[in-house]
Amino acid sequence: xxxxxxxxxxxxxxxxxxxxxxxxxxxxxxxxMWRYITPAFEEAYDIILFDHVGSGNSDENEYxxxxxxxxxxxxxxxxxxxxxxxxxxxxxxGHSVSSMIGALAAAKRPxxxxxxxxxGPSPCYxxxxxxxxxxxxxxxxxxIDTLESNYLGWSSLITPVIMGNPDKPEFTEELNNSFxxxxxxxxxxxxxxxxxxxxxxxxxxxxxxxLIIQCHPDVIAPIKVGQFVYGSVQNGSYxxxxxSGHCPHLTAPDxxxxxxxxxxxxxx
Amino acid sequence: MKSKFIEHTEDLxxxxxxGYLTMLADGEIVNINNTLxxxxxxxxxxxxxxxxxxxxxxxxxxMYYETHMMPLLQMQEKVKEINMELRGSEKRVxxxxxxxIKVQAQAGETFYRLSIIDITQRKQYEKELLKARKEAEETNxxxxxxxxxxxxxxxxxxxxLQAPLNNIGSVISLIERxxxxxxxxxxxxxxxxxxxxxxxxxxxxxxxxxxxKLDGKIGELVxxxxxxxxxxxxxxxxxxxxxxxxxxxxxxxPIIHGNKSQITRLFLNLFSNAIKYxxxxxxxxxxxxxxERNFFxxxxxxxxxxxxxxxxxKIFNFMERLHSHDEIAGTGIGLSACKRIVDKHGGSIGVSSxxxxxxxxxxxxxxxxxxxxx
Numbered sequence: 142x143x144x145x146x147x148x149x150x151x152x153x154x155x156x157x158x159x160x161x162x163x164x165x166x167x168x169x170x171x172x173x174m175w176r177y178i179t180p181a182f183e184e185a186y187d188i189i190l191f192d193h194v195g196s197g198n199s200d201e202n203e204y205x206x207x208x209x210x211x212x213x214x215x216x217x218x219x220x221x222x223x224x225x226x227x228x229x230x231x232x233x234x235g236h237s238v239s240s241m242i243g244a245l246a247a248a249k250r251p252x253x254x255x256x257x258x259x260x261g262p263s264p265c266y267x268x269x270x271x272x273x274x275x276x277x278x279x280x281x282x283x284x285i286d287t288l289e290s291n292y293l294g295w296s297s298l299i300t301p302v303i304m305g306n307p308d309k310p311e312f313t314e315e316l317n318n319s320f321x322x323x324x325x326x327x328x329x330x331x332x333x334x335x336x337x338x339x340x341x342x343x344x345x346x347x348x349x350x351x352l353i354i355q356c357h358p359d360v361i362a363p364i365k366v367g368q369f370v371y372g373s374v375q376n377g378s379y380x381x382x383x384x385s386g387h388c389p390h391l392t393a394p395d396x397x398x399x400x401x402x403x404x405x406x407x408x409x
Numbered sequence: 410m411k412s413k414f415i416e417h418t419e420d421l422x423x424x425x426x427x428g429y430l431t432m433l434a435d436g437e438i439v440n441i442n443n444t445l446x447x448x449x450x451x452x453x454x455x456x457x458x459x460x461x462x463x464x465x466x467x468x469x470x471x472m473y474y475e476t477h478m479m480p481l482l483q484m485q486e487k488v489k490e491i492n493m494e495l496r497g498s499e500k501r502v503x504x505x506x507x508x509x510i511k512v513q514a515q516a517g518e519t520f521y522r523l524s525i526i527d528i529t530q531r532k533q534y535e536k537e538l539l540k541a542r543k544e545a546e547e548t549n550x551x552x553x554x555x556x557x558x559x560x561x562x563x564x565x566x567x568x569x570l571q572a573p574l575n576n577i578g579s580v581i582s583l584i585e586r587x588x589x590x591x592x593x594x595x596x597x598x599x600x601x602x603x604x605x606x607x608x609x610x611x612x613x614x615x616x617x618x619x620x621x622k623l624d625g626k627i628g629e630l631v632x633x634x635x636x637x638x639x640x641x642x643x644x645x646x647x648x649x650x651x652x653x654x655x656x657x658x659x660x661x662x663p664i665i666h667g668n669k670s671q672i673t674r675l676f677l678n679l680f681s682n683a684i685k686y687x688x689x690x691x692x693x694x695x696x697x698x699x700x701e702r703n704f705f706x707x708x709x710x711x712x713x714x715x716x717x718x719x720x721x722x723k724i725f726n727f728m729e730r731l732h733s734h735d736e737i738a739g740t741g742i743g744l745s746a747c748k749r750i751v752d753k754h755g756g757s758i759g760v761s762s763x764x765x766x767x768x769x770x771x772x773x774x775x776x777x778x779x780x781x782x783x
Contacts, residue, residue, distance in 0.1 A: 170476070
């Protein structure tokens with residue numbers, strides 16, 4: 142059972158504990174970005190890693206543009222994944238866009254989640270009358286332009302070779318390089334869905350306890366946005382890290398691990 | 410003897426033909442060379458320890474830096490050929506290509522070295538290419554749509570025209586059978602013009618319908634014995650063959666990969682032409698083949714009227730004919746259907762002909778249909 146899902150989302154399960162933590166990567170990357178974090182949890186937790194469809198080593202053929210036209214498509218995948226692996230009371234750690242994907246999943250199926258931990262969340266990237274998201278619509282177009290001029294190793298010519306020869310070791314390096322490699326059409330679509338979405342209304346529907354981990358300065362999810370999320374959820378905690386950038390789990394794994402552990406272990 | 414050349418490393422760094430920049434994990438710029446400062450129009454003290462690398466990027470670049478470039482540098486300790494635009498003073502914009510590595514210093518500090526190449530001209534060229542590609546893609550899409558519409562139209566029109574025409578045909582036979590027309594030479598003549606034109610229209614619509622069925626798709630591919638297929642085509646022409654006393658000699662033919670009904674139609678059209686454009690003596694049709702490295706060539710030779718070689722392209726054009734309908738009935742669709750079938754199988758079709766001696770039509774079919782267009 143769930144064999145298709147395992148391939149679809151490239152699911153990897155590690156760790157020897159019983160409490161499940163699911164780590165969900167953000168836009169542009171894949172599950173490898175949790176590499177510096179997971180060793181600290183392997184002994185005491187059951188860890189689920191996966192790639193969103195269209196990212197990393199997920200099954201690109203499963204990418205349906207209609208399904209993934211909103212973050213709900215990804216949230217449904219998470220729910221399906223929990224059901225198939227018979228998980229409940231999951232601690233969900235989502236980076237960036239996955240914070241909102243987790244939020245949508247938890248609002249729909251609260252019993253599946255024990256805690257939501259959001260690293261650099263933003264429910265809406267575009268500025269609105271009384272809301273600061275940090276970006277204008279034109280900014281997102283500029284990102285799309287940058288994406289269009291950077292294929293990052295993705296090539297319509299080499300992809301089939303890699304796909305066709307998964308057992309051959311000489312391709313391992315290229316498979317490892319799948320990190321950040323995305324079909325350009327999917328990359329653009331995912332970028333639009335991520336950065337043009339508005340999930341502000343969904344935050345108040347979450348009954349699950351939420352921790353917001355905020356960096357400063359963070360261009361993608363500025364401090365004001367993190368505070369907005371904190372102010373909008375019913376049951377929130379807020380942790381500001383002395384780290385700049387959008388990926389503290391890469392640049393400051395120790396601080397990130399500490400923030401995760403102190404919340405997970407103390408909040409009950 | 411030449412004296413040994415000495416490169417001064419500091420000068421090499423500062424004035425290299427590419428930009429160099431060193432930053433910390435949070436992007437803080439801790440070293441930058443003269444070349445890059447010159448491109449950006451900044452003074453060293455405006456940048457060093459004052460700006461972060463993302464400060465040099467536009468908003469899209471900043472997002473890309475956070476979501477792709479920095480994670481890659483962290484995870485793979487290098488990035489290659491990242492294309493960004495650097496923003497300098499006074500609204501300077503420099504399109505660049507960035508390579509970077511992560512350096513683990515002995516003291517435990519991590520920093521990142523970037524080498525930066527100015528690609529202003531290359532970018533211009535890339536834009537031209539992208540523009541051309543987008544235009545081509547759009548034209549292609551539009552053409553595909555138009556083609557589909559046309560195919561659909563041709564199919565619907567010819568299909569829908571069949572029913573009223575069949576009615577007219579039945580009425581004509583009814584009138585003839587019941588002898589409803591008054592006797593008289595003029596009436597007979599006019600009536601026979603109606604009947605023959607109705608028949609001609611029926612043939613034309615039938616051919617059009619068959620042609621429009623050969624739409625964009627090649628359909629199901631199977632292994633086909635060309636010899637069996639040519640026998641099948643002969644069976645379908647049974648009536649004409651016996652009426653004209655046509656003689657066929659069909660040699661051993663290869664097995665190919667293709668669409669069976671289309672290949673049958675190909676032979677059918679070629680055979681029926683060979684019979685139709687006959688001389689006084691009975692038609693003799695000879696089918697043979699030649700094996701090449703990647704394809705087979707099949708020859709259909711007749712002893713018919715032939716035509717001047719200069720028409721060898723024209724006869725494959727849609728609804729073009731060398732004879733008027735009154736001389737020899739026809740629609741000019743059969744050979745263009747042949748061409749379409751062969752094209753779709755990835756081959757080509759041609760003819761060599763001598764007036765009064767006969768024609769040899771030949772077509773190629775690839776041994777491996779992967780090379781065929783779909």
